Amino acid sequence: MAIAAESIDRRPRLVRADGPEKVTGTALYTADLRMTGMLAAKFLFAEVAHARITRLDVSGARLVPGVFAVLTAADLPDVRYSAGVADRTLFARDVVRFEGEVVAAVAAVTDEAARRAIDAIIVDYEPLAIVDDPEAARADDAPLVHPHWADYESDPSLVRHGNVAAFSSIARGDVDAGMAQADVVVAGRYVADGSHAAPIEPRAVVARWEGEKVTIWTSSQVPFAARDGVCETLRLPTNRVRVIVPHLGGGFGGKCGFHFEPHVAALARAARRPVKLVFTRREEFIAPDRRRESMIIEITTGVNNDGTIVARRGHVILDNGAYIADAAFFPQLAAMHVAGPYVIPNIEISAELVYTNHQPSGSVRAPTAPQTTWARESHTDEVAAAVGLDPVEFRLLNAVDTAKIGPTGQTYDEIGLIECIRRAADSAGWGRPLPDDEAIGVAIGWWPSFPVASGAYVKLDSDGAGQIITGAQECGTGAVMTLRRLAADELGMQPDDFQIVGQDTAVAPYDVGATGSQTLFNNGRAVVAAAGQVAEQLRNLAADRLEASAADIVLDSGVAHVAGTPDRNVSIIELAAIAARGELLIGHGSGQPPATPEISGTTCVGDQGMAAWVAPQFSCHAVRVKLDRDTGVVRVLEVDAVHDSGTIINHLGAVGQVEGGVMMGVGQALSEGTVYGDGRQRNAALLEYKLQTAADSPTVRTQFVEIATEGAGPRGAKGLAEAPNVATAGAVANAIARLTGERLRRLPMTPERVWEVMG
Amino acid sequence: MTEFEIASSLEEALALVAEGYRPIAGGTDLVVAARTGRAPLPGRLVSIERLDELSGIEPTTEGLLIGAVVTHARLMRTQSVIDDFTALADASALVGSPSTRNVGTIGGNVMNASPAMDTGAPLVVLNAEIVLRSTRGERRVAAADFWAGPGRTVAEPDELCVALAIPNQPDGSASAYVRLEYRRAMEIAVVGAAARVDLDGRGRIIGASVALTAVAPTIVAVDGATEVLAGRSLDPATLTDIADAASRKATPISDLRASDTYRRHCVGVMARRAVEAAFGRATGDPIAVPVNRSTGIGAAR
Numbered sequence A: 001m002a003i004a005a006e007s008i009d010r011r012p013r014l015v016r017a018d019g020p021e022k023v024t025g026t027a028l029y030t031a032d033l034r035m036t037g038m039l040a041a042k043f044l045f046a047e048v049a050h051a052r053i054t055r056l057d058v059s060g061a062r063l064v065p066g067v068f069a070v071l072t073a074a075d076l077p078d079v080r081y082s083a084g085v086a087d088r089t090l091f092a093r094d095v096v097r098f099e100g101e102v103v104a105a106v107a108a109v110t111d112e113a114a115r116r117a118i119d120a121i122i123v124d125y126e127p128l129a130i131v132d133d134p135e136a137a138r139a140d141d142a143p144l145v146h147p148h149w150a151d152y153e154s155d156p157s158l159v160r161h162g163n164v165a166a167f168s169s170i171a172r173g174d175v176d177a178g179m180a181q182a183d184v185v186v187a188g189r190y191v192a193d194g195s196h197a198a199p200i201e202p203r204a205v206v207a208r209w210e211g212e213k214v215t216i217w218t219s220s221q222v223p224f225a226a227r228d229g230v231c232e233t234l235r236l237p238t239n240r241v242r243v244i245v246p247h248l249g250g251g252f253g254g255k256c257g258f259h260f261e262p263h264v265a266a267l268a269r270a271a272r273r274p275v276k277l278v279f280t281r282r283e284e285f286i287a288p289d290r291r292r293e294s295m296i297i298e299i300t301t302g303v304n305n306d307g308t309i310v311a312r313r314g315h316v317i318l319d320n321g322a323y324i325a326d327a328a329f330f331p332q333l334a335a336m337h338v339a340g341p342y343v344i345p346n347i348e349i350s351a352e353l354v355y356t357n358h359q360p361s362g363s364v365r366a367p368t369a370p371q372t373t374w375a376r377e378s379h380t381d382e383v384a385a386a387v388g389l390d391p392v393e394f395r396l397l398n399a400v401d402t403a404k405i406g407p408t409g410q411t412y413d414e415i416g417l418i419e420c421i422r423r424a425a426d427s428a429g430w431g432r433p434l435p436d437d438e439a440i441g442v443a444i445g446w447w448p449s450f451p452v453a454s455g456a457y458v459k460l461d462s463d464g465a466g467q468i469i470t471g472a473q474e475c476g477t478g479a480v481m482t483l484r485r486l487a488a489d490e491l492g493m494q495p496d497d498f499q500i501v502g503q504d505t506a507v508a509p510y511d512v513g514a515t516g517s518q519t520l521f522n523n524g525r526a527v528v529a530a531a532g533q534v535a536e537q538l539r540n541l542a543a544d545r546l547e548a549s550a551a552d553i554v555l556d557s558g559v560a561h562v563a564g565t566p567d568r569n570v571s572i573i574e575l576a577a578i579a580a581r582g583e584l585l586i587g588h589g590s591g592q593p594p595a596t597p598e599i600s601g602t603t604c605v606g607d608q609g610m611a612a613w614v615a616p617q618f619s620c621h622a623v624r625v626k627l628d629r630d631t632g633v634v635r636v637l638e639v640d641a642v643h644d645s646g647t648i649i650n651h652l653g654a655v656g657q658v659e660g661g662v663m664m665g666v667g668q669a670l671s672e673g674t675v676y677g678d679g680r681q682r683n684a685a686l687l688e689y690k691l692q693t694a695a696d697s698p699t700v701r702t703q704f705v706e707i708a709t710e711g712a713g714p715r716g717a718k719g720l721a722e723a724p725n726v727a728t729a730g731a732v733a734n735a736i737a738r739l740t741g742e743r744l745r746r747l748p749m750t751p752e753r754v755w756e757v758m759g
Numbered sequence B: 001m002t003e004f005e006i007a008s009s010l011e012e013a014l015a016l017v018a019e020g021y022r023p024i025a026g027g028t029d030l031v032v033a034a035r036t037g038r039a040p041l042p043g044r045l046v047s048i049e050r051l052d053e054l055s056g057i058e059p060t061t062e063g064l065l066i067g068a069v070v071t072h073a074r075l076m077r078t079q080s081v082i083d084d085f086t087a088l089a090d091a092s093a094l095v096g097s098p099s100t101r102n103v104g105t106i107g108g109n110v111m112n113a114s115p116a117m118d119t120g121a122p123l124v125v126l127n128a129e130i131v132l133r134s135t136r137g138e139r140r141v142a143a144a145d146f147w148a149g150p151g152r153t154v155a156e157p158d159e160l161c162v163a164l165a166i167p168n169q170p171d172g173s174a175s176a177y178v179r180l181e182y183r184r185a186m187e188i189a190v191v192g193a194a195a196r197v198d199l200d201g202r203g204r205i206i207g208a209s210v211a212l213t214a215v216a217p218t219i220v221a222v223d224g225a226t227e228v229l230a231g232r233s234l235d236p237a238t239l240t241d242i243a244d245a246a247s248r249k250a251t252p253i254s255d256l257r258a259s260d261t262y263r264r265h266c267v268g269v270m271a272r273r274a275v276e277a278a279f280g281r282a283t284g285d286p287i288a289v290p291v292n293r294s295t296g297i298g299a300a301r
């Protein structure tokens, strides 16, 4: 992938700290761990979409030589869990609701013995009606995925009914009046297939008990959530469960939440041996309760002849799959994306998260955003065309901007969306002549920053070497670099002077994990606060030593000196040696997360706190594509990605995030889509579920509109990990539509679908 | 448990195969099929990948003899293959990824007999023969007659493919292979087509052959390609005729990759493009290997 000259970092480069061990193969991933006496775990999955278990007999499995433990729901506490709606148990009880549901688990001396034991389990099913179509599942007479939905414990803010696991709406102004007053009304219906996070490392879990305590190594993006899930389902206090995450081979949201840690911990307890689970690729496709949901999106927009949007109505149906996982807030988030970063005085958008017998949906990088943004930005081009406006002009006219009021009544401080649009269009050469099989499309996007609690310790040991002990999880997002830079800057040291110790719930303070683009935003704040305490200790020590006031001590380039007289100094190494004999250099930090902004005039049913966003991030992607008209094959040639993510702390890492997000977006646009048959995934393999490859990657030119944002993360940084995965598919769609004339309203826009739409 | 032998000579390999050992070369079909549960690993395997006897690329008076364990990576870089049997280089250059090409062999591709195999259509249009040997002796089978169905060939279980024999092509002849692919690596042919065109001294087409990938249980040759093309210039009408002939020959299935309708349409497009590329090469247009990459997106010009 080419990096354009203008985006090459002019600031000192931070080399990826965990790079050398990864490229030399010395980095250990969970699946690499070996322990004396360790057993292999295997699961029996439902392999049917919806059925009642009429017989489950594991006695044969127990007789297989080498088997140490066999577990079913009968062996574990009867706990229903899930954030939002407690609709799920660790092992299926009576009914299986999707093909990847775990029915039983075994631990045996070898993979083969475990496989034989699984094969020896007898399970009989009585088929139940498969709920396959989320739109039809809303009907009053539709079969219910959870007949006892009303009895489940749930978050009282959720609006639920039958197969609708969560309903949300956002309304402001008077949409009927707005539509009536509009010169033109444009309506569209868009259908997106589900897709996957598809991390290269299939997940793995190792559990080992010592007495009453269990240590779990797991490929999780969220070690504390993994720990809490174990504690909730196995009824253990948090101080008896230690979760450690070795190197993580990608997550992309798919490894959020807790998954199979409790199953493996329970197996290890029953077997009295360490147990390791490593998923196959197929299991990685079908079993986790995190995948990007399919959606049906309907949008109607009223617009004036001068191009100003007056009203928008929208409805989204989200395929929740069999269990809610963490998707309770998705309807409201989807509604926000259907509104989009536009000034729209009258809106009414509703969204329903609907149970089906599919794999459960859950957070995948920028949940709900790529699909809804694809639909909305497709629609935006259609609206612009209806009033004869250029798509870029139309967006410049209607986009939210500093001091303008957004669709939910939030007023924005300084934001850079307009500048993102201008720069992306400029850099892409919007309007320039192109060969007749090429076109440029643009799309804009937005994404919230998530303020949550987070903690870190910083310490300097006797030789002055630093450690950052953090709950934050590195999942490829670059925390290993930015956190070190923040600590180093606070202490007048170099990033290389610090090692990160983390991803261990028994050692580090809480952090919510690599989710919601939040690590720099929140853990950065914690690290700055913790390093600040050490800085203060150093200034006091230096003040003593240099006979100056602590307030006058400056920490810079590895020394403490008196402001204005650099010669009066003492090295931090010397100070660390002094501290080692007295009060140790230990800082702890957390800090107060920024408050959510006020909004006015908006009514939310089923409110999940998503209608106002802290430090919203903005983007514009301009994409040049080439279409093979004979076959419908589309290639993305160039992408200009311009982002307002506030201050950029590590430019090289930030560019990497954008390029990765864009590639994921190209995949969603063109090739990634789950195909279902009988409620089961037909393409649960990497040959048939087509990720983009390095050979497919376009030239990505990344630019940042840097605004040091108030009420955001450290130094005015916002999040960045998910934002690059928001706008790309929409931009690709708009480019394709310019070439095909007729618009394709299905995602992914596969060659055959593009070919069909061309007639 | 799998027994695994590494043959140290062709003789030993033949003896083991006669005993029921399955040959394994690069293993990119065999091992992957076992890993994904399509076919269990055979109980007894003999590795032939290091046999010198099978790894040559030798010019002979009749043509080129390509050893069975020659890898795709080697084929796509061998000048005589690029110059004289270009469709085969086009095909090898598209296989999988660099690592697949570094271990996957032409013998494995031919013997695995997937309807989507990339080297099959080139071997057919180049009139190649598959050289089979067993402890009983050696025989040759024309590529056009070699595949019997998905995963099936006319070879006996005790026969090893030792080489591919490709006859010298007439002066004024050139070939090309293109395939429809949805992405540019780690792909499998949705459909594909190889073409060979023979020109006379004045640049007129006097002979042609077209074969198709992934539109039938085996690689199939398009009937009467010479009749369609001989004596005609490659104007739109001629190209439409060859595309139609290819589409007519196709009996594709609908699966996850494509519908039968789309496959039938696209194989015509591929056939047309293969003929255009082969003709271009025959008339001195330096279209680099593989055609898929040198002519732009996907398989498109």
Ligand SMILES: Cc1cc2nc3c(=O)[nH]c(=O)nc-3n(C[C@H](O)[C@H](O)[C@H](O)COP(=O)(O)OP(=O)(O)OC[C@H]3O[C@@H](n4cnc5c(N)ncnc54)[C@H](O)[C@@H]3O)c2cc1C
Pocket (backbone or CB within 6 Å): B022, B023, B024, B025, B026, B027, B028, B029, B030, B031, B032, B048, B068, B069, B094, B095, B096, B097, B100, B103, B104, B105, B106, B107, B108, B109, B110, B111, B112, B116, B117, B118, B119, B159, B160, B161, B162, B186, B187, B188, B189
């Ligand atoms: C990621 C990936 C991508 C791929 N992409 C493509 C592609 O784009 N196009 C394509 O055509 N193929 C593709 N393949 C399939 C495969 O790589 C090729 O078919 C390759 O040429 C097989 O060669 P091999 O040496 O690895 O065969 P092996 O797996 O070693 O053997 C395949 C079969 O042939 C038999 N066999 C091997 N050698 C002989 C011999 N000399 N005599 C008799 N029997 C023999 C074996 O017993 C086995 O049944 C891909 C595979 C992978 C894993």
